[in-house]
Amino acid sequence: MNLPVQTEGLTKRYGGLTAVQDLQLTVRAGEVYGFLGPNGAGKTTTLRMLLGLVRPTAGTVRLLGRPPAAGRLTGVGALIEGPAFYPYLSGRDNLRVLARYAGVGADRVALVLDLVDLTDRAGDRYAGYSLGMKQRLGVAAALLKDPRLLILDEPTNGLDPAGMADMRTLIRRLGAAGCTVLVSSHLLGEVEQICDRVGVIARGRLVAEGSVAELRGAAGLRLLADPLDAAAERARELVGAERVRVVDGGLELAVDPDRAAWLNTELVGAGLAVRELRPRERDLEQVFFDLVEKGTADVA
Amino acid sequence: MSRSFRAETVKLVRRPASWLLLAITLVLSLIFTYVFPYAGLAGAADGPNTDRALPALLPDQLVGNSLGGLPVFLGSILLILGVLTVGGEYGWGTWKTVLTQGPTRLEVYAGKLLALAAAALAVVLAVFAVGAVASVLIASAEAQPVTWPTAGDLLTGIGAGWLIATMWAMLGAVLAVALRAVALPVGLGLVWMLAVQNLLAAIAAPLVDWVAKAQEGLPGPNAGSLAAALGAPGDTPGVAATVGGGQAAVVVAAYLVGFAVVGAVLLRRRDIG
Ligand SMILES: Nc1ncnc2c1ncn2[C@@H]1O[C@H](COP(=O)(O)OP(=O)(O)O)[C@@H](O)[C@H]1O
Ligand SMILES: [Mg+2]
Numbered sequence: 001m002n003l004p005v006q007t008e009g010l011t012k013r014y015g016g017l018t019a020v021q022d023l024q025l026t027v028r029a030g031e032v033y034g035f036l037g038p039n040g041a042g043k044t045t046t047l048r049m050l051l052g053l054v055r056p057t058a059g060t061v062r063l064l065g066r067p068p069a070a071g072r073l074t075g076v077g078a079l080i081e082g083p084a085f086y087p088y089l090s091g092r093d094n095l096r097v098l099a100r101y102a103g104v105g106a107d108r109v110a111l112v113l114d115l116v117d118l119t120d121r122a123g124d125r126y127a128g129y130s131l132g133m134k135q136r137l138g139v140a141a142a143l144l145k146d147p148r149l150l151i152l153d154e155p156t157n158g159l160d161p162a163g164m165a166d167m168r169t170l171i172r173r174l175g176a177a178g179c180t181v182l183v184s185s186h187l188l189g190e191v192e193q194i195c196d197r198v199g200v201i202a203r204g205r206l207v208a209e210g211s212v213a214e215l216r217g218a219a220g221l222r223l224l225a226d227p228l229d230a231a232a233e234r235a236r237e238l239v240g241a242e243r244v245r246v247v248d249g250g251l252e253l254a255v256d257p258d259r260a261a262w263l264n265t266e267l268v269g270a271g272l273a274v275r276e277l278r279p280r281e282r283d284l285e286q287v288f289f290d291l292v293e294k295g296t297a298d299v300a
Numbered sequence: 301m302s303r304s305f306r307a308e309t310v311k312l313v314r315r316p317a318s319w320l321l322l323a324i325t326l327v328l329s330l331i332f333t334y335v336f337p338y339a340g341l342a343g344a345a346d347g348p349n350t351d352r353a354l355p356a357l358l359p360d361q362l363v364g365n366s367l368g369g370l371p372v373f374l375g376s377i378l379l380i381l382g383v384l385t386v387g388g389e390y391g392w393g394t395w396k397t398v399l400t401q402g403p404t405r406l407e408v409y410a411g412k413l414l415a416l417a418a419a420a421l422a423v424v425l426a427v428f429a430v431g432a433v434a435s436v437l438i439a440s441a442e443a444q445p446v447t448w449p450t451a452g453d454l455l456t457g458i459g460a461g462w463l464i465a466t467m468w469a470m471l472g473a474v475l476a477v478a479l480r481a482v483a484l485p486v487g488l489g490l491v492w493m494l495a496v497q498n499l500l501a502a503i504a505a506p507l508v509d510w511v512a513k514a515q516e517g518l519p520g521p522n523a524g525s526l527a528a529a530l531g532a533p534g535d536t537p538g539v540a541a542t543v544g545g546g547q548a549a550v551v552v553a554a555y556l557v558g559f560a561v562v563g564a565v566l567l568r569r570r571d572i573g
Contacts, residue, residue: 053396053572071404078400081573084393088315100307101408102401141397 002065004029004149004180005050010059012045012204019045021204023059027149027182032175034195035184038292042204043184044081047153050182051078064149077147079155083138087127091118091137094126095144102145112140115170131158139170150174152183156190168194188212188288200288202295215291216282221260223251224276225267234270238263252280304403304411308385312415317384325377325423326430329369332536334434356533359435360447363457364531366424366431370461371524371538372493374427375468378420379489382472385412385419386563387482395572405567413560416473420465424458457530460549464523467552468493470559471519477563480570493520498537516543522551 005027012020020042027033037043048054050061052068061068064075085094095109113119116136121129129137135158142150152171156164172194175181185191191198192212199209208215225231232251235244243254253263257279267274312318334357341354355361369375386409389395398408439446449457475485497520505512515521521542528534529545543551 048396048571048573051396051400053399055571072402072407073400074402076400078396080396080400082393084397086311086315086388086392086394089311093310093314097307097310098397098401100303100310101398101403103303138397142400144401 002029003027003062004064005033005182006062007046007050008060010046010049010061011057012042012049012054013057018204020049020056020201023201023204023206025199025206027180028197029180030175030178031196032171032181032183032194034188034191034198035182035201036186036188036191036198036288037184037201038186041186041201041292043186043201044153045204046201047078047080047151047182047184050151051076051080053080075145075148076151077142077145077149078151078153079138079142080151080153082153082157083134083141085126085134085137085141088125090123090125091129091133091140092122094137095122095141098141099144104144104146108144108146112143115143116140117166132160132163135159136163139167143174147179149180149182152181154184154186156185164190188284192284200291200295202292205295207295208291212284215287216284217287218254219257220280221253221255221257221263222276222278222280223253223263223267223274224249225251226273226275230270231267231272231274234267234272235263238266250276301407301410301414304407305414306411307398308408308411308415309418312385312419315384315388318381318419321377321381321384322423322426325369325374326426328373328377329366329427330430330434332373333365333368333431334438338438354438354442354444357435357438358444358447359432359439360449361531362428362431362435363449363453364527364533365435366428367457367461367464367527367530368532368536368539369427370424370464370468371520371527371532371536372497373537374423375464375520375523375538376490376493378423378465378468379472379475379493380486381419382416382469383476383482383485383489384472385416385469385476386473387476387479387485390476390480391482393573399572405572406564409564409567413470413473413563416469417462417466420469421462424461424465427461428454428458453530460526460530463549463552463556464526467519467523467556467559470556470563474559474563474566477566497521501538501540517551519552519555522548522555524548526552 003026005025007023007025010020010023023046035043045054049056050063092109099109113122116139118133118136118140121133139155156167159167171181171183183191195212197211198215200207232244232246235251235253239253239255245252260277264274264277337357436446472489475489479485500511500515505515520538524538524540525543525548526545528539528541532539
């Protein structure tokens with residue numbers, strides 16, 4: 001089984017600027033992969049290299065098992081860095097022109113217009129579309145060939161909250177139907193519900209990869225107790241020193257939240273005043289921010 | 301590639317700018333080839349080309365009259381068409397949209413060049429058709445006999461016109477690829493065609509020997525020589541028998557191929573976006 005996307009040491013330099021550095025990216029068949037990073041991290045450059053639009057400075061790309069530069073892109077649909085169409089044609093006629101290049105029939109045009117909910121306005125000139133409609137037409141174009149691999153670069157840009165929700169539903173549905181999806185975003189919260197795995201890119205390097213749960217990190221407990229020093233000491237005896245951290249005037253314990261009752265009994269038994277003991281949920285945007293900060297610091 | 305050709309043809313035909321350019325082409329060739337000279341004949345106006353005698357406006361002169369504009373003025377319009385067809389994809393950022401549908405860069409480019417060649421033929425045929433109508437009207441107004449050029453001359457003329465027109469369109473295409481834009485290539489192309497070529501021919505060539513020699517290898521003077529060899533009036537800007545007609549046809553064809561190939565090489569090698 002070929003991996004839909006596989007890169008080795010992918011690197012792109014623009015003069016002195018390294019946009020993407022030594023990137024190993026793997027997307028498995030059937031998964032929805034979130035490619036996350038702040039603006040300027042190198043997401044679009046990476047996706048352009050995957051599609052053969054931009055030539056890597058170093059490294060290799062295999063897309064559905066083949067190098068993209070070798071010839072026609074088959075089985076792949078993509079929307080890269082914002083929609084771009086012919087302003088003097090209607091949305092529908094734009095897709096018809098693209099259908100000729102793709103070698104698919106007019107029936108696909110009607111179908112994808114329906115999928116992105118643009119049928120009503122498909123006869124209007126593209127120049128008059130709102131940003132959200134342009135974006136949806138871009139996704140429709142990416143779906144024209146009924147691709148096995150769909151690459152979407154920040155597809156929710158310019159969409160209102162309802163449009164974003166629609167887009168997520170569409171991506172989830174495509175994923176459920178067996179399409180492999182690679183979707184980029186600069187917001188983790190925006191794609192976390194739909195992605196099986198995410199990779200985080202910062203300054204052109206992949207700084208983390210895994211499921212959303214893995215990135216979120218192991219669950220734990222947050223403990224507030226008086227006096228703090230004594231509580232920290234007792235907690236270290238109970239669960240091991242390496243699992244206890246002092247954070248913001250409290251303790252973070254890297255232990256299974258199910259052990260809260262036992263811990264509470266032990267701490268109270270030791271004469272400590274436990275004010276609060278609750279499961280610790282790491283805020284995902286904070287996780288993302290920390291990863292990006294870390295990635296940036298490593299480079300600097 | 302036939303898919304690309306059809307897609308490009310749709311884009312070209314549906315684009316309002318294409319029709320505007322065709323309209324300008326026909327109006328210009330009609331006014332400068334027939335209206336002004338005829339008005340001059342009738343003594344009604346002073347203007348460019350008003351000193352041509354009546355025989356020069358009759359149907360048997362159709363081939364030369366239809367080719368006269370191509371070395372400079374109509375050529376400029378075809379250059380603009382070439383830039384628009386290729387440069388539009390850069391201006392609108394649509395290269396990525398097209399290429400992610402699957403075709404290779406060269407397939408899309410070949411489709412564009414074929415569509416441009418077809419458009420160039422359509423323009424040349426339209427110029428011949430409009431000229432035929434105008435010359436018949438003049439002949440009947442002046443009670444002159446209507447004699448057409450032989451079919452062979454007509455075909456040769458249309459072929460030569462198509463060759464010149466396509467060559468200029470290819471120059472527009474290669475400029476658009478080289479500069480990855482629309483505005484700059486149109487500007488530079490027009491400066492070359494309307495200013496530099498004329499300055500070289502009118503000022504530099506008569507004074508400096510090597511410029512005169514180099515002229516014989518440039519696309520404009522060769523297009524002008526080809527038109528002149530087929531009867532284009534010598535008082536039209538850019539029309540002058542600098543070299544023989546046969547040599548001119550070969551040089552123009554070589555430029556056509558050269559522009560197309562250089563554009564293809566650049567487009568293949570460079571990043572999109
Ligand atoms: N054609 C280009 N020329 C020079 N620098 C570029 C080019 N394309 C992208 N870059 C730079 O590469 C870096 C990554 O850009 P990009 O891949 O667009 O990031 P993202 O999509 O993650 O926001 C940025 O610093 C950007 O300025
Ligand atoms: Mg981007």
